[in-house]
Amino acid sequence: MVFPTNSLIIPFIAFVGVIIVGVEAQFDDVRCKCVCPQDPANNLTRNIYIKNVIPEQCSCAHIVKREEKFCLLCECKYEIRNTTTIKVMVIFVVCLIGVLFAYMMIMMCLDYILSHRSTPHTQRLDDEGEMTPIARRRGGYFQRMESATQRWKRQVQEQKKNVFDRHAMLS
Amino acid sequence: MEQIELNHCTSPAMANNTSVDELDSPIDRYERIGHIQEEEDDDLIDITDDDNSKSEINFRDSTQGLVEPLEDIPIDTGKYDDFHTIDWLKDIQKDRQRHKRIHRDRDKSPLNKLKAAHDAWSGWLVVFLVGVGAGTCAGIIDIGASWMTDLKLGVCPQAFYLNREQCCWAENDTDQLKFNDKGCSKWHTWAELFNILGDNAGSYIINYLFYVLWGFGLATLAVSLVRAFAPYACGSGIPEIKTILSGFIIRGYLGKWTLLIKSITMMLAVSAGLSLGKEGPLVHVACCCGNIFSYLFPKYGKNEAKKREVLSAASAAGVSVAFGAPVGGVLFSLEEVSYYFPMKTLWRSFFCALVAAFVLRTINPFGTDHLVMFYVEYDTPWFFFELVPFLLLGVFGGLYGAFFIKMNLKWCKYRKTSKLGKFPVVEVITLALITAIISYPNPYTRMSSSQLIELLFNDCGPEDNFKLCNYKHNYTLMLHTGNVAASPAGPGVYESLWLLLLALIFKGVITVFTFGIKVPAGLFIPSMAVGACAGRLLGIGMEQAVYFNNDWGIFEDLCKPSTPCVNPGLYAMVGAAAALGGVTRMTVSLVVIMFELTGGLQYIVPLMVAVMTAKWVGDAFGREGIYDGHIYLNGYPYLDSKREFVHSTIASDVMRPRRADPPLSVITQEGMTVEELENLTTESSYNAYPMVVSKESQRLSGLVQRKDLTIALANARKFQEEVVSQSQVFFSNHVPRYSLPGQPSPLKLTKILDQSPFQVTDQTPMETVVEMFRKLGLRTCLVTHNGRLLGIITKKDVLRHWAMLKNQDPDSIMFH
Secondary structure (H helix, E strand, C coil), X not given: CHHHHHHCHHHHXXXXXXXHHHCCCCCCCEEEEEECCCEHHHCECCCEEEXXXXXXXXXXXXXXXXXXXXXXXXXXXXXXXXXXXXXXXXHHHHHHHHHHHHHHHHHHHHHHHHHHCCCHHHHHHHHHHCCCHHHHHHCCHHHHHHHHHHHHHHHHHHHHHHHHHCCCCCC | CHHHHHHHHHCCCHHHHHHHHHHHHHHHHHHHHHHHHCXXXXXXXXXXXXXXXXXXXXXXHHHHCCCCCCCCCCCCCCCCCCCCECCXXXXXXXXXXXXXXXXXXXXXXHHHHHHHHHHXXXXXXXXXXXXXXXXXXXXXXXXXXXXXXXXXXXXXXXXXXXXXXXXXXXXXXXXXXXXXXXXXXXXXXXXXXXXXXXXXXHHHHHHHHHHHHHHXXXXXXXXXXXXXXXXXXXXXXXXXXXXXXXXXXXXXXXXXXXXXXXXXXXXHHHHCCCCCECHHHHHHHHHHHHHHHHCCCHHHHCCHHHHHHHHHHHHHXXXXXXXXXXXHHHHHHHHHHCCXXXXXXXXXXXXXXXXXXHHHHHHCCCCCXXXXXXCCCCCCCCCHHHHHHXXXXXXXXXXXXXXXXHHHHHHHHHHHXXXXXXXXXXXXXXXXXXXXXXXXXXXXXXXXXXXXXXXXXXXXXXXXXXXXXXXXXXXXXXXXXXXXXXXXXXXXXXXXXXXXXXXXXXXXXXXXXXXXXXXXXXXXXXXXXXHHHHHHHHHHHHHHHHHHCCCCHHHHHHCCCCCCCCCHXXXXXXXXXXXXXXXXXXXXXXXXXXXXXXXXXXXHHHHHHHHHHHHHHHHHHCCCCHHHHHHHHHCCCCCCCCCCXXXXXXXXXXXXXXXXXXXXXXXXCEEEEHHHHHHHHHHCCCCEEEEECCCCCCEEEEEEEHHHHHHHHXXXXXXCCCCCCCCEEECCCCCCCCCCXXXXXXXXXXXXEECCCCEEECCCEHHHHHHHHHHHCCCEEEEEECCEEEEEEEHHHHHHHHHHHCCCCHHHCCCC
């Protein structure tokens, strides 16, 4: 709860920001796209024309450069996109998946180690999880974080039991 | 709303409510103490945590000064346990008191005025925030999913974050780019990256291998993330949200982790090529946003009934961003998910859907200025004779819906009860592998379902030169008239027909096995894809029939040779609506969603015809839609307001205790000791105890919630040292002023007693009782005869009774 969502996301966003500044935009964000029918009689198979022009020039006459009659069948559209948004979001998503994957791996390793160690350690962790909120407040930030994580883990266990073991929900 | 208010006014214990005003400050104080004791809500407790320690100190200060042991301990926690039903009436009543308090204090200071103003607009503010949240999530998910989907086919080496369409966006040689694998010079397939160029077997195998490997990898990642972090993130979410909105608590279902994991794994699952959509899960994501933001406003965060108003609005925003259909979203919330939907919520849903659509439009995830990938724009008219094929499509949709619901529920039941359910991860991975291996050879299943729908909805112009649009156009005529006339189909179209038929069968079957696996899985998109395939097939058939039989009477008048006549894309759209209507049994909202997708009002009638027919045909085979089917399968306590109660039983048939059961555990108004009450709460597991005047008369005087009683007793033990095990507990006002010497001091607990429980006589028909539970949102109802308490009926008793009358296993209703 407290741990990954609050303390991880801020440095994470900073990290994403650094990556984004480092990459330069190579792709245009505007285009004028004209779609015309093919004309096999004149041996013309090309039917999409794309150019980066100012909006006023986005017409069939400017882009396709053919007679007016042919242009009646063409449709020109001026389109804008934002590659920076796409870049930011894709990198954000990839990093998020990476972090979650790493966290999952760490959790799995820890669980493995703990289950192969002697039991008192796990017992202690469980007790800590049972502490009342007041007692928890007296401890430092890390202790609170620890117990929040424990509480969260218990909830995940509970959800797992409902969904995967008892099949009481979501089947 | 009116009904609830009405009932308040007629409630016999109205007098009790009026006195609450004078108690506000102690209630505030004690309410917070209640929070210390109870289990913490997992969702966003950090926000409320902070004042707990302070309030505890305050309380200590104030109690130590007390000499009088008769201090009341009013505790109204307003929090429910996991898997419990909420009491709508009590919650709304509580909110009214809170509102009154703020209203009355308004003139005391400018700060209070500000507080009142904040309270007044917080309803709009919270739905604004929810809309922003839902729109942002949808934007990220759309961009991420379309990028990851294309990752299966290749990459854009110069800018890895662009999908194929965006990679070739500004490229001039983008002939036939959109719907095939080649792409442009900037886009590289996996084979090309390994320097295997050209159209040979080697490149095909490499591409095939990567396609399957990516599908496998993404599905594995999705299912392991769901398993490790948030098991509640799997599935579509709509059945559960319907249940939650009907007044049920599922803790953690709308929490932060569910939101995060569902958003991430939704992208992964869609990109893995599994036959599922992200539209249903988006509703769940929006509701998570609704829940999280409502914790910023105690008015909503601490009141479950009020929170459900925000969630109704959030589900509207979810559909709004999923389909780019704000009005359709509001109607979806009204028709399909919401239970309690007053006008105020309608407007807020409208606003929320608007904000969400606006935010998504600003993000512009597809670079097309449209909110969905398969937005289409038609302007061809439709003709009267086409209603016949539209009807046929409706019949197909209904049949497919019935087939899908039946088979899917059977499969889910099998998964629930057999060994298969023990291997959720293996199941997902196997299914992903099978789907990927079968999908790749057929170009129509190789592309994502959204792309397939876009392609099928597309109106074939002469400019399109992919196989589905391979018509023998007469270009001279076209240049002459400026119109795209109907033309005979070329070989590419005939080839496409076969492929589309195969795609239809494959998608139709594999979705039965996919819906219900343990990754986020919606079924809007797969159902629409199935319907769109069928519609397109019929559309092409009609188009050719009209072209070749132009001299027939009905065709002759309407279809001129030089004008476009039958538009197969429209048929695909009608088919999609019909299939979706057959599966979900939605009507009004579905039609509105579909016409918002097309932006053409003239297609409403075809859509209405198809959707209505689909519903009729589907209902003939089974009345419940897929979401209701899953609700019953999982045994959620959902009292459907659409079903009618047709049996003639009476309240005494349903109430507990039954004849053979031990008598009801009741509390007497006075005379019980603290110890007796404590034993009662530990020994029995009932959630509420009726209170009687005395054991002999059994005359009803009220109802006490177990949770309140436990907390009140624990608090009394903790803070009032005079209270011992033998102290008498008084729930009435007849408390002796001074305790007799030698006797322990009494404890007064009037405040936890609900003096206005709902009661019916034992002869009340169950029809009336069911209506009361449905319309008023009751949690429990007491049964009396001549004022004597006979028994108690809970919402789950009603559901069990109903299931029994329908010859179902009453124990299938879970969460007792």
